[in-house]
Amino acid sequence: MTWWQAALLGLVQGLAEFLPISSSGHLVLGEYLLGLDTSNANDVTFEVFVHFGTALSILVVYRERIGRILADAFGALTTPSAWAQAIRPGPIERTPGSEIHYQPQPSGGRVPSLRLALFILITMVPTFLGYILFEERLEALFGDPRFVCGALIVTGVLLLLTRLRPDPDGELSPLKSVLIGIAQTCALIPGISRSGSTICTAIYLNVDRKDAADFSFLMLLPVVLGATLLKTLDMLEVGMTTGWLPLLVGTVVAFASGVFAIRAVRVLVQRHSLQYFAYYCFAIGIAGLIWI
Template sequence: MSWWEALVLGLLQGLTEFLPVSSSAHLVLGQYLLGLNPGGVTFEVFVHFGTVLSIITVYRQRIGGLVLETLRVLPRPAQWVQAYQERESFRLAVWILITLIPTGLVYLLMGDWIEQTFEHPRFAAGMLLVTGTLLVLTRLRRHPKGDLSSIKAFVVGVAQSAAMLPGISRSGATICAAIYQNVRPERAADFSFLMLLPVVLGATLLKGLELLAQPDAIGMLPLLVGTIAAYGSGIAAIKLLLRIVRRGHLAYFAYYCFAVGLLGLWLIR
């Protein structure tokens, strides 16, 4: 892998990981249409680490509060109910944990089939049309003003499970699922990014174990370039999406998803 390929793939990963346009679809379609080489497990581990760092950078204060509050309450089971009712940080940590339940179950039951779908670019292109439809439907929920709850968090977790398919945007599906349930858009976006952290950390850990078992040969320069590109573009994507969500323009991304999805279906035979 050359440094410029690493730069392109790193930028693509960082932007599409957070914008509601499906990073998995771009990876599948990019490999098919452009012949780009992602460099195996090693490169994936490093660029995912870059996106993790971008979340931690933007939400460092919120994440610090979540971790400290959880560590303070967790050893005291008798205080869990009271802490959930009175402390927002602990309540948010519980909601994030709830989202992992459907995600984990779906992966355990359907993981092999889901991985096979990544071998079919036309499937990814078709799922982009689904993502576009989800984004357009947010227009039906005008001015949502509510907050999250444990049940709403579970539904958002189900949406995250569907986003394991290439072409279904994780951020798009989870933010839309929250907005459909009358959750404030900015609150929905913040929760979507924060709930991604354990998912990406878990995926990075699994890929890191694969890397230890089967090391990939790739130069340090492409790894460094790709990681930095994913980190910088990830920060930009988070801030851009938050600004767009605040203005109620989330549906604008639907047109991009429709265009790329239809183009993929037309070009891929």
């Protein structure tokens, strides 16, 4: 892999990880078009670094909120009753010596960051189970560019259907978190956008658009970190053979483009502009089915 190929794939990873157009699908198509061999250790090494770059972009954009979530989550370890209270709507009671941070919402309500932590944990359950049960089948799909093109068309349909729910104004709940987690599990299929499926599912469930986008990106962080850890173990097992220059270039480009994409999506979701990504997915999917 050359440095310019690494830069191109890093750009694809950083943008497509957060834009609702499927990063895994675009990486499959990008590697196919560049003629890269995806069956060797180089690809595992590169995946580790670009995933680390996208994780950094989430940490930078949401650093204050992530800090509040972690502080409240660790603080609640000494008061288990706080987790039970977090399930119920309304404010969480404060215990002596504890502090629960609240995140203002566009609707005027206040949602405790501890509740967000709980909802993020809930979404991880179906995602973890889906990966464990279907890992081999999912890995096999990464070698089928035509399947990826078909999945991109499905992503386009999901995005277009958000027009049926123009002004959602509800909040997250445990049940909604489970369903959003299932949507994230489906996005393990290359070509199904993770951000697209989770944001769309939240909107279908009447979750405020800004909340839907923020929750989608916050719930991605543990998934990306987990995937990076697993790929790192694979990399240590087979050895690192990719040069440092392509890895550093890919990581920096993935990080910078990821920060841009997160901020762009947060604005576009609130402007009801997801249908434009649907048209893009339709175009790429149909073109791929015709020419690949």
